[in-house]
Amino acid sequence: MKQNSANENIIVEDWWMEETKDCFLIPVPKRDRDTLLPIIIDNALPETTIITDCWKAYECLAQEDYNYLKVNHSINFVDPQSGAHTQNIESTWWQIKRNLPQTHTRKDRLYLYLGEYLWRKMAQKSGVDVFEYFLECVSNIY
Secondary structure, eight states: OBOOEEETTEEEEEEEETTTTEEEEEEOSOOSHHHHHHHHHHHSOTTOEEEEOSOGGGGGGGGTTSEEEEOOTTTOSBOTTTOOBOHHHHHHHHHHHHHSOSSOOOGGGHHHHHHHHHHHHHHHHHTOOHHHHHHHHHHHHO
16 A cells, blocks of 8 residues: 655645555545544554655554565665555556546535546446446445
8 A cells, every 4th residue: 555646735645555456546635644543543543564755754653563565766676675656546646647638627516526536436346337327326325
């Protein structure tokens, strides 16, 4: 799992679950320890492997009950000792940004863009037609 991306003052905490190929995305007001640690504790089980870049806010994870690995991108993209890398979540974030509106992306609607991305990813993972999956989801609600 890996966290964190920003896009023009829009900050998103993003995680990639290596085993399931799922991701977790949540807009956050700041990228500091006091904001990120409670989110991580609420959403990641103890002993989860968490891979981050060397952002200072994540240093606190070493004192928590997680298998904490980090990658120093100024030196390499894959840690030579642990094999840790952040390429999966960076690829996911690239896909998300590619699908954001090119102009007038509204910060107050970011959760909608992220929700749509995750929904489409679930549809793709289940191997069904996106439109049929949409109709199925609507029929389950109504």
